[in-house]
Amino acid sequence: MFQKAIVRIPSKSMVKGLSSANLGLPNYELALKxxxxxxxxxxxxxxxxxxLEADENFPDSTFVEDVALCTPHCAIIxxxxxxxxxxxxxxxxxxxxxxxxxxxxxxxxxxxxxxxxMMVENHYYIGLSARTNEEGAQQIxxxxxxxxxxxxxxxxxxxxxxxxxxxxxxxNYLVACGEFLEKDEFKKFNILEIEKEESYAANCIWVNDTVxxxxxxxxxxxxxxxxxxxxxxxxxxxxxxxxxxLSCLSLRY
Numbered sequence: 245m246f247q248k249a250i251v252r253i254p255s256k257s258m259v260k261g262l263s264s265a266n267l268g269l270p271n272y273e274l275a276l277k278x279x280x281x282x283x284x285x286x287x288x289x290x291x292x293x294x295x296l297e298a299d300e301n302f303p304d305s306t307f308v309e310d311v312a313l314c315t316p317h318c319a320i321i322x323x324x325x326x327x328x329x330x331x332x333x334x335x336x337x338x339x340x341x342x343x344x345x346x347x348x349x350x351x352x353x354x355x356x357x358x359x360x361x362m363m364v365e366n367h368y369y370i371g372l373s374a375r376t377n378e379e380g381a382q383q384i385x386x387x388x389x390x391x392x393x394x395x396x397x398x399x400x401x402x403x404x405x406x407x408x409x410x411x412x413x414x415x416n417y418l419v420a421c422g423e424f425l426e427k428d429e430f431k432k433f434n435i436l437e438i439e440k441e442e443s444y445a446a447n448c449i450w451v452n453d454t455v456x457x458x459x460x461x462x463x464x465x466x467x468x469x470x471x472x473x474x475x476x477x478x479x480x481x482x483x484x485x486x487x488x489x490l491s492c493l494s495l496r497y
Contacts, residue, residue, distance in 0.1 A: 245452050249286050250339065250495040252296040254279055254306040258486065261303040262326055264404070267485040275482035279306065282456075282493055285476045289451040291496070296339065302332050306483075307492040310357040310375075311336045313368075313384065314497035317391035318346035320384060325355035325375030343497075348387040354380030359405035359492055364412050368395040369429070371406030398429065407491050409443065413450040417471050421446040436467045444480075447489030449496070456490055 254275045261270075286293050299305045304326070311332045313320040319340045321333050340347055350356045360371040361384065368388055370381040378397070385395035402423045403409045410430075411419040418433035421443045425435065438446045438461075445464030448457040455468055459477040469475060480490060 246289075246291050246496045248292045248294060248343070248497055249451075250294045250296065250308055250336075251279070251283055251286075251493060252306050252308050253298040255298040255300045255303060257300045257303040258306060259303070261486040262328070263486045265485055265487050270482040270485045272482075278479055278482055279493070281478055282490070285456050285478060286451060286494065286496075288476070289454045289456075291451060294339070296335070299332075299335070302329065304329055304486065304488075305332050307359075307486075307488050308336070308495050309492045310359050312340060312495055313356075313358045313361055314340075314344075314495050315363070315368075315388070315391065315393060316497070317393065318348055318387065319344040319497075320348045320350065320356075320358075320387050322356040322358055323350040323352065323354055323380065324357050325373070325377070325380075326357070329357075346391070348390075350380050350383050353377070354383045356380035356384055357405065359407050360400075362406055362410055362412055366393050368393065369398050369406065369410075370395055371398045371400045371403075373400045373403075373405055375405065396429070398427065404487055407447055408487075408489070409446045411446060411448045411450070411491070413448075413455055413468075413471055413473065414453075415471070419446050419448060419468065436470065438464045438467060444484055444489065447491055449490045449494075451496065458484070458490060 357375040360376040362369045421438035442461040442464045445461035458480040
């Protein structure tokens with residue numbers, strides 16, 4: 245069960261954020277409203293939310309997930325593969341010092357964005373992507389092993405981040421789409437398949453027996469309802485324009 249979550253208010257500069265989505269520029273005022281609804285959803289799941297102020301220096305900084313991995317035993321400060329995001333770690337280091345006794349760091353030439361890391365109990369799947377390289381992934385595994393945790397590497401061919409196409413919902417439920425449907429390492433799970441045209445909905449989050457999903461994907465909702473969890477739907481349109489999803493917007497621990 246998660247006790248806390250860290251979020252950051254979107255900055256006005258988010259309109260300059262990294263994107264390959266070709267969905268147009270985000271509407272800042274609408275993004276703020278959607279972010280507020282996201283925080284309310286986390287609170288309704290019984291999580292204490294730590295809210296960081298917007299940082300205009302970093303257009304993508306609302307996507308706090310990428311700059312740290314929070315585990316039950318340590319926090320690992322990443323080294324983002326997107327150079328424009330490298331300095332986002334500085335404030336997060338200070339925030340996490342108050343939350344964790346043990347903090348580890350990814351060192352150059354390793355790169356890691358934690359959107360490429362999916363926790364399944366004590367094991368962490370790490371995707372190799374344009375943002376996370378093998379050196380960074382191996383450093384993650386080495387740091388996890390210091391605390392009795394394990395990790396393994398997953399190759400990516402189609403998606404930006406591992407969790408673009410995967411979400412673990414506890415109790416052996418794994419939301420998956422696209423390339424992940426055929427990977428051997430995931431065949432042991434109870435796969436909840438998301439169709440290609442609703443692939444954005446594969447990025448959903450389990451928070452204390454509630455699953456938060458993006459609004460507007462009825463087929464995906466029907467599939468996820470099979471888990472029996474309570475479901476909260478949130479409009480994520482402005483974050484989708486920046487290749488961002490529900491998991492990207494918080495560090496949950």
